Each structure stands twice: as C-alpha cells, then as structure tokens.
Amino acid sequence: MTLVDGRTRRGERNREAIIDALLTCYGDGILRPSVQEVADRAGVSARSVHNHFDDVEALRAEVAQRQWERCKPFAVNLDTTRPVAERIDQLVALRSALFEEVTPVRRAALLVVDESPTIATNLGHLDRALRRQLERAFDVEPDVLDAIDALASWDAWNRLRRAQGCSVARARRILTATISTLIEGAA
Secondary structure, three states: OHHHHHHHHHHHHHHHHHHHHHHHHHHOOOOOOOHHHHHHHHOOOHHHHHHHOOOHHHHHHHHHHHHHHHHHHHHOOOOOOOOHHHHHHHHHHHHHHHHHHHHHHHHHHHHHOOOOHHHHHHHHHHHHHHHHHHHHHOOOOHHHHHHHHHHOOHHHHHHHHHHOOOOHHHHHHHHHHHHHHHHHHHO
8 A cells, every 4th residue: 555655746746846847948948849849848858747637738728727727816707895096006017916926827828829739728718817817907988998908918928028118117017007007998
C-alpha cells in the first residue's frame, strides 16, 4: 500500500511539476516550448510528459484550469454602493493586476487559439466573466459598456504596456482617466 501511495504521490508531483514547468516557460518568454524543454524544467523525462498527458490539448486543458484558478479572484463584483470613481479605480486595479499576472500565458495562448478548442473556450469564458463584472458595476448604455469593455481588456492593456511602453502606473492612469471620461460623458 505504501509503494502505491508513494507512486501516486510522485505521479501527482510530476504532473504538477510539468504544468508548472510549462507556465515557467511562458513566463520566460518561451511561448512554444518543446516537450523536452518542458520535461527538463520539470525534472522529468519527455516520456513522463507523454505518460501524464494524452496529448498537447490535455496539457493545455490543465494549464487553462490552473490559469482560470488564478483569474477568478480578479472577476469579483465591484461594490456598487461605492461612488463611480471608486469603482473605476477598483476595476483598473483589478484588471492591471490580472493582466500583469496572465500576460505570458495569454501570449502563448493566442499563438494556438485557432487550433485549440480548450484555449478558445477558456479565453471566451474569461472574457464573459470580465464582461459580467462590468455589466454589474456600471449602469450605462450598451455602446458605453462596449467601449469600457474594450478599454478594460487585455488587448488594450497589452498595447499600452508593450507597444507604447507605458509603465504599470502610467497605463493605470490612462485607463482610469479614459473610462472616467466615457462614463461622465454618458451621464
């Protein structure tokens, strides 16, 4: 019994190490790592990777689940009893923290989204959860909500941070000011 339990625990540790290794590759900018690169980082053999995951899609599904667990806390309801300005500040703080956390994995996901039903589903799931957060937080017309959704998206954040070279603080100031202007203009 101890041998089986030990093997089971080692197998679970190896499986987790493989998932962690893939996430580490993404974090290090290796967005399309080979099985051998993942295995090396996990401290297991390439065969072990194949033994734990039937195919790449199965590994993607595990990574997506891990990523969803990281993202859930950022999709919380904003306190609608607070003034709009405070809700905007909270929204921008949550989104900036989320996007800083998930950017490496998001970049890797976007490279394969067209060939991975798992990734496409999970990206859609997160987008819908973040949209619902906005719908609950701000009572504005649909066009304004769509504009806020675009501004508070990972795509906008990535553009500010990567293409425009903004610091986190500057990107947050820009989003806060822009979303505030949209909402004030709609009032």
